Amino acid sequence: MSAATRKTIGSFEIEATVGEGGMGVVYLARQPGLDRRVVIKTLRRELADDESAEERFLREAQAAASIQHQNVVAVYDCFAWRGDRYIAQEYVDGANLASVLAQVGRFESRIAMLVALEISRGLEEIHARGIVHRDVKPSNILLGRGGEAKIADFGIAWDGRAPALTRTGHTVGTPTYMSPEQLVGDRVDPRSDVFALGVVLYEMLAGEPPFLDEESPQGEGLLRRIESGRYRGVRRAAPRASRRVARLVHRCLRPRARRRPQTAAHVRRALERALGSPAPAECRREIAAWLGERKVFGATDLGRTEARPPARRAAGQGPLRWAVALVSGLLLLLGLVGKGWVEIGSVPLVAKLLAAATGG
Numbered sequence: 001m002s003a004a005t006r007k008t009i010g011s012f013e014i015e016a017t018v019g020e021g022g023m024g025v026v027y028l029a030r031q032p033g034l035d036r037r038v039v040i041k042t043l044r045r046e047l048a049d050d051e052s053a054e055e056r057f058l059r060e061a062q063a064a065a066s067i068q069h070q071n072v073v074a075v076y077d078c079f080a081w082r083g084d085r086y087i088a089q090e091y092v093d094g095a096n097l098a099s100v101l102a103q104v105g106r107f108e109s110r111i112a113m114l115v116a117l118e119i120s121r122g123l124e125e126i127h128a129r130g131i132v133h134r135d136v137k138p139s140n141i142l143l144g145r146g147g148e149a150k151i152a153d154f155g156i157a158w159d160g161r162a163p164a165l166t167r168t169g170h171t172v173g174t175p176t177y178m179s180p181e182q183l184v185g186d187r188v189d190p191r192s193d194v195f196a197l198g199v200v201l202y203e204m205l206a207g208e209p210p211f212l213d214e215e216s217p218q219g220e221g222l223l224r225r226i227e228s229g230r231y232r233g234v235r236r237a238a239p240r241a242s243r244r245v246a247r248l249v250h251r252c253l254r255p256r257a258r259r260r261p262q263t264a265a266h267v268r269r270a271l272e273r274a275l276g277s278p279a280p281a282e283c284r285r286e287i288a289a290w291l292g293e294r295k296v297f298g299a300t301d302l303g304r305t306e307a308r309p310p311a312r313r314a315a316g317q318g319p320l321r322w323a324v325a326l327v328s329g330l331l332l333l334l335g336l337v338g339k340g341w342v343e344i345g346s347v348p349l350v351a352k353l354l355a356a357a358t359g360g
Contacts, residue, residue, distance in 0.1 A: 009040055010081045012088065023053065023155065028091065031076075037091040038076060042084055054085065056155065061087045063131050064154040070280060071122030073142065073152040094144035094297065096152075097200070101138055104294055105207045109241045110275070111290045112204035114283045115141075117271040118149035119197060121280070123264035126151070127190040130160040134188060136196035137177040138203065145297055147288030158188060176209050180227045180255050191257040194267060198252025198260075205245070206237035210253060229255045244274045 007014055012029040018039075019026040027040040043057045061078035068074070074090040097115070101107075107115070119141060126133055133140075133151065140153045156173060173182055179195035182188050202210045210231035211222060225231070231253065234246035248270050254260050261267050272278075278286070291297065 009042075009086060010079060012038060012040055014040070023057070029088075031088075037093075038088050039091050041087045041089065045084060057085055057087070059159065060154045060157065063129075063157045063159050064089070066129050067125055067131070069122055069125040070148070071118050071150055072125065073150045090150075092142040092144045092148065092150055092152075093146075094142055094148070096139050097141040097143055097149075097204075098138035100143055100291070100296055101203065101207070103296060106238065107204040108290065109205060109238070109245060111287060112201060113245055113271055113275055114278065114287055115143070115149050115204060116197060116201040117268060117275060117278070118280070118283050118287075119151060119200070120264045120268040120271060122149075122151045123190070123193050123197065124268055126157075127193070127264055132158040132160075132188050132190060133193050133196075134158055134173050134182065135177075136193050136200060137174050138200060141200065143287070143291065145288065145291075147284035147286065147291065149283075149287065175222055176211060178226070179257065180223070181257060183223050183226060189257070190263055191260050194252050194260050194262075194264060195257075197264070197267060198249050201245070202231075202234060202237075202249050202253070205234060205241050205249070206232070208237075210237075227255050229253065242274065244270075248274070 009027070009029065011033065012031055014027050014029050015037075016028045017025060018028045024042045024044045027042075029038050029040045030036070031038050043054060058078065061075055064073065065075040065078070073092065075087060076090070077086075077088040079086055079088070106112075119136070123133065123136070131154075133154065134156050135153060136151070140151065142148075142150045142152050144150070175183060177196045177199045179188070179192040182192050182195075199209055199211070211225050234241050234249050235243070248261075248267070252260055252267065261270070
């Protein structure tokens with residue numbers, strides 16, 4: 001019987017299945033004892049006999065659980081239940097950055113920098129624990145209704161304290177967001193995550209990643225572009241971006257790791273200087289206000305939150321509609337004045353006519 005049919009996994013009450021991937025299934029659940037929602041991840045049963053897959057699953061839980069930071073999704077438990085392995089982790093009432101970008105297109109420069117600042121704070125703590133995330137990308141960054149930004153998914157994280165599970169020369173990650181050294185399977189360090197953060201910041205500003213190869217997005221063409229550092233400049237792709245943030249992105253995206261900011265702390269300090277050193281609470285408040293103004297989040301009947309699909313403009317709405325309404329109202333008014341039915345100073349009547357023309 002499936003977990004969704006059982007309705008419970010251990011002490012957790014299952015509310016819905018929210019996602020499936022190559023490694024397992026993700027459920028939304030409630031922890032009655034603490035009256036909170038949690039996310040439950042399970043390893044696919046067909047992978048249970050794969051020692052490497054199970055080891056990665058346990059490593060993910062241990063790596064994430066070792067980090068206690070407001071910008072990293074918290075892991076509450078890793079347990080076995082009726083022969084299956086599970087991870088219970090923090091539920092973020094919001095949506096991932098990828099789905100938000102799909103809706104809004106791009107972020108205002110200051111908001112993009114605030115999100116990057118929060119992520120750099122989380123990465124700084126991750127790196128302090130000797131861990132390299134290796135998969136920093138929009139779908140692994142969660143934005144909450146309260147403006148919180150959290151790093152999720154430690155499935156391929158590299159932990160310098162544990163024996164390696166990945167052979168040198170073997171590539172893991174998402175190519176569009178990978179540093180040159182990660183793409184060719186060389187040893188990675190925090191500078192690889194700095195590169196990925198630069199890609200994410202560029203995408204928030206420009207609406208698309210800096211390195212794209214439409215013919216072979218995961219092939220040699222993409223590798224050549226990343227290794228050469230060829231991409232459309234930030235201020236060409238996002239004219240409203242400041243020179244300061246453009247320089248920071250350029251530094252993060254340098255092909256040679258030794259020429260990038262050496263740690264997430266360097267990126268964090270650069271962003272704080274550019275933004276006036278906002279406290280975490282200030283960052284959350286500004287991000288939440290910006291997302292709220294754009295009505296990004298919509299509650300589903302499952303009690304979880306997703307980014308709303310991009311709204312379609314109704315026919316007849318927008319600037320053209322108002323221009324037509326204004327001209328129509330003025331022409332009507334002039335006709336009435338010409339017939340002597342109304343004086344030109346009758347402002348209230350003008351307002352009524354415009355309101356009638358616009359459907360107000």
